[in-house]
Amino acid sequence: MKTISLIVPCYNEEPTVNLFYDTTEKVFAKLNETHEEQYQPDYIFVNDGSADNTLNVMRKLHDAHPDEVHYISFSRNFGKESAFAAGLSNAHGDFVAVMDVDLQDPPELLIEMVDILDQQDSEYDVVGCVQKSRRQNPVRAFLSASFYKVINKMSKVPIKQNVRDYRLMTRRYVDAVLSMPEYNRFSKGIFSWVGFKTKYLEYEGVPRAAGETSWSIWQLFDYSLEALVDFSDVPLKLASFIGGLICFLSILGLVFVVIRAIFFGGSVNGWASIVSIILFLSGVQLFCLGIVGKYISKIYLETKHRPKFIIQERR
Numbered sequence: 001m002k003t004i005s006l007i008v009p010c011y012n013e014e015p016t017v018n019l020f021y022d023t024t025e026k027v028f029a030k031l032n033e034t035h036e037e038q039y040q041p042d043y044i045f046v047n048d049g050s051a052d053n054t055l056n057v058m059r060k061l062h063d064a065h066p067d068e069v070h071y072i073s074f075s076r077n078f079g080k081e082s083a084f085a086a087g088l089s090n091a092h093g094d095f096v097a098v099m100d101v102d103l104q105d106p107p108e109l110l111i112e113m114v115d116i117l118d119q120q121d122s123e124y125d126v127v128g129c130v131q132k133s134r135r136q137n138p139v140r141a142f143l144s145a146s147f148y149k150v151i152n153k154m155s156k157v158p159i160k161q162n163v164r165d166y167r168l169m170t171r172r173y174v175d176a177v178l179s180m181p182e183y184n185r186f187s188k189g190i191f192s193w194v195g196f197k198t199k200y201l202e203y204e205g206v207p208r209a210a211g212e213t214s215w216s217i218w219q220l221f222d223y224s225l226e227a228l229v230d231f232s233d234v235p236l237k238l239a240s241f242i243g244g245l246i247c248f249l250s251i252l253g254l255v256f257v258v259i260r261a262i263f264f265g266g267s268v269n270g271w272a273s274i275v276s277i278i279l280f281l282s283g284v285q286l287f288c289l290g291i292v293g294k295y296i297s298k299i300y301l302e303t304k305h306r307p308k309f310i311i312q313e314r315r
Contacts, residue, residue: 002094002118004110004168005042007087009080013101014052017045020099021061021069024107031111039114043069044087045101049077055313062315073313081185082309084165088178090314097168098187105129105166109201113168116199125173125196129166132202157192160200167191183302235295239288246284 006024010017024041032038043065047055058071072086084098095117099105113127165187169177176194 001038001040003040003042003092004114005044005087005091005093005096007044007046007084007091007096007098008101009046009048009083009087010050010054010058010101011048011077011080011083012050012052012054014050014054014057016101016103017054017057017061020101020103020107023103024110027107027110031114034111035114037118041068042091042093044090045069045071046083046087047071047073048080048083049074059315071313071315072311075310075312078309081187084187085185085308086311088174091174094171095168096171096174098165100164100166105164106203109166109203110168112201117168117170123197124199125170126191126198127168128160128191128198128200129164130160130200130202131162131164132204157189159188159192163188163200172196183304183306183308184298185308235291239291242284243288246281250281 008020021043024043028039028041045058045061047058055071055073058069058073062069062071070090072090074082074086087098088096095114097110097113099107109129116122116124116127173194173196176196177190180190180194
């Protein structure tokens with residue numbers, strides 16, 4: 001019998017935890033009916049500082065199924081990336097899956113994922129999922145598409161558009177991901193950076209089984225900025241390029257002013273344009289300083305060596 005560890009981050013997901021468990025149990029029953037090899041689920045629910053009754057639901061589920069259901073509860077909300085890190089660190093199965101509890105990642109795909117990975121001559125170490133279509137706010141859809149275009153132009157690590165966190169991984173792939181100890185984490189980038197051959201499955205997007213998403217547009221935008229900084233130094237190069245270009249233009253402007261003063265005399269006219277130029281250059285300087293400051297803040301957090309998460313309760 002082989003074990004499949006299921007890492008399930010949860011933040012205010014009280015209505016969906018039991019739905020997820022019941023649905024996934026049916027998938028494993030079907031998996032074991034149709035395969036000679038038997039597979040045992042190892043649920044690892046990660047409570048990311050939920051403010052509702054999510055933790056109590058996990059406790060009751062563990063008490064009812066102590067051998068296969070386990071949970072980790074953080075001392076506060078540390079974010080989804082920390083939940084992934086905690087789950088991966090505590091997953092000991094032959095295969096490890098990362099899934100969303102809201103059932104937007106269809107558990108039924110696990111059967112096909114297992115068929116791909118658990119073959120004697122399989123060339124793959126991970127099976128990922130790509131969402132073909134999804135009903136969402138047009139603004140979110142535009143920002144999402146723009147993000148993938150930008151990061152794939154800026155980063156040397158290609159990230160497939162609309163790829164989900166949902167994936168099934170072999171043990172050696174998980175060990176490779178765990179070998180990256182950085183504090184600032186962008187999982188989609190890390191999953192791509194470690195390499196190994198990946199098979200992608202496409203599926204139609206489905207709505208949440210219950211509850212509402214906790215991700216606002218601003219949070220997604222901030223998450224995108226984190227990803228760009230984590231996996232690209234292009235913003236720093238852009239700041240250097242802008243600084244060099246402005247410096248060159250300033251020299252040309254200085255030569256023009258000197259020549260005009262020598263041959264045509266000085267003039268008090270043009271104070272408005274001077275003020276505009278000063279404001280523009282000040283804005284450019286602040287913009288470039290902001291980019292540099294973002295990278296410095298990342299270095300600052302890494303050098304502190306703080307833990308990615310703090311576990312308050314584990315069973």
